[in-house]
Amino acid sequence: MTAGRHGDDSTTADVVVIGGGINGAAAAFHLATRGAGRVVLLDVPSPRSATPKSGAMLTLHHPSLPQASLAHAGLRELARVPELTGLPTGFTRSGIVHLLPPRYANTMRDAVAAQQAAGIPVRELPLPELAALFPGADLDDVGAAVVEPDSGYADPVLTTRAYLEGARRAGADVRHTAVRRVLTGGGRVKGVETEAGDTVSAPAVVLAAGVWSARLLEPLGIDLGLGARRVQITRFRVEPGSLPDGAPVLLDQVRGSWIRPDTPTSLLAGLEMGVPVEGPADGPEGVDQWYVDMCRAKLAGRFAGLSSAAMRGGWAGLIAMSPHGRPVIDELAEATGLFCAVADSGSSFKTAPVVGKCLAEWIVDGAPRSANLTPFGRSRPAGPGPSDDGYGRFGSAAKLAREIHQLRRAPSRTQEGRST
Template sequence: MIRTADVVVIGGGANGTSTAFHLTRLGVRNVVLVERRQLAAGATGKSGALVRMHYTNEAESRLAFESLKVFRNFGEIVGGDCGFESVGFVQLVGREYTAALHRNVARQQKLGINTRAIAPAEVGDLLPGADVSDVGAAAWEADSGFADPSATTFAFAEAARLGGARIETGVEALRVATDGARVAGVETSDGRIAAPTVVIAAGAWSTPLLTPLGLDVPLAPHRIQVAIFRWPPGLTRRHPAVIDAVHQAWFRPEGRASTLIGVELGSAHADPEKFHEAVDESYVGACRAALAARWPVFGGALMRGGWAGMIMMSADGRPIIDRLGPDGLWGMLGDSGTSFKTSPAIGRCLAEWIVTGASTTADLHPFRASRFAEGRPWHDPDHYGGQSLTVSR
């Protein structure tokens, strides 16, 4: 028997479950989410899950800010617990980017974000013993931090289910079915679901769903890694989350006495169907070196683990959130290693667009798929170098 749905969401990561939740919140009852493995099996479950507002453009800051409001009030807005920890966030840049950081902070303050530029010396109070001799400027966000990405996803899914959605794990979308120029549903490993609307939020596994539709979206799956280090003796206070643009690294507390770090040397094209899930030996050394360069007490720090996950990079390193190809098809594609923190707003924007015809929470035009064909890929004049980087960009 062919099942029916108003909307089928493909992918049970933070973005798919957020979209399903927001669709039910806007009154769509017959939502089916299909996830081929388990919830948060993709990039989401591997995420560093930094939640910061500091971007070098307004569009991403706005999505992050709308999302922060959800992370900070998750129980009331969604229900359940997203594990948000408000440890604060510091952005560090080198001297050549001092003016750019000040312009970015001013732009974010205009949006209402609680951020301010701080002197490099103040960074030493936040990271006791840190070497800030190469820091030109820093931004401080007291309200930011990190969340538990799997818990966030489970909570979105449960709230969607309570709102009437069906969450089907272990069910793979094999192809998006069309009828002429319209979406007709999804062929799954558990039969066909007829639906006029489909959202692809399949992360690094999206291309096999797009290609048969003739959609040539510039996307490449990348493997990125993290490592965890036990705190050295004497370090007892949890530190804020940090993006260190000088060392192209980002880190945050993990558990009660460890630090999780990613450096941007481990991003490489890989096959999402057979990638190595453990952290590379050489990467652990690179992480320890970057952490110790900023915070010398970590020089001999004990490695306590690490892992690798798959993200989908777009050609300009920014997400693609748009209507695609056949009528009735939407996509959250090319998460580019930065789309956990924005997932509450991305899901809401997509749901608004599908239900009301327009996204009112934020302007999604900068994320349009056509920017590549227009010859206008994303460019931030006030960037900090490393436009092709992922999380720490």
């Protein structure tokens, strides 16, 4: 593709990117800097979209090696963003610790061995070391732990801004424009039609419209089985010293919750599961009281000092789940040139930096090179292997649903934080 082929013509492009969240932004940046020609990104931000709401944790360890490898490639690519764009990502190398119940200890050890063989910086954290890291914590139900010393979290807004600004500087045309439909014909993508009725024709389109992607695929007869899920985060005020200084992110897969450092007197917390919603526009943007109560109860079970931590806000955003809990990153057979980075499954902030790069390699050079995307294709290879769902994360949905039901039936008690 030839840079600048279309001059100032706003009705044609070499590549149109739909969506300006982290996935679309990273794709547009890499397309523009890789010589994809005229790159047009069309986005109308939604207050419920995933990226600005993201916890932006860059977790590496996962029972599935393809997931862990993609996350590792994402972390390495994220580290290059300041050098590539001159702009910060807010990356904090806090380290991440996973707690697992005894029944997953062997699965975890196999996964850690495979990840170490693949060069992924994870190791088993012996329980005495874990106890020394969190003095005073109740860790009796923990069967095993993993530590990732090099990972941490970033700022999702800064990172997206870095990519969008970098894309603009490299010549991409970033527009505040909604897409009404993707245009196809003769088995190929032809471009897009905007809500204003204008057309931008292009031989390649990247669909990265978050939970709204399904709505654009439906008229093309493409059903990837995507479902929307509302995911919440709450912020708690903590007294200095409630957690040790420099505490890492803690992903507690025993109790199904997580905490992330925030400011010296606050932390972010959440549950492992999102709540399925009927449609993409549903659900309040704020955090539910039952959710705050459940997070507090789970935290207090580990750190007694947090039993009366005051809630200082929270929020909810929408993620798109695929039936198997993996992202779908592929060129869609129904329309050559139509690429998608969808089904973020609640963990694509960390992978977007390398997924965007791979999409650019695919479109410009003919194949993705920076990561193996085959396991994330629409028709992923069948066969035995570790589960996609992160130690039965989705398998615990029924248990979580029961807990939520109990909390909702007892609002007065839960408001005092005595439930669960």
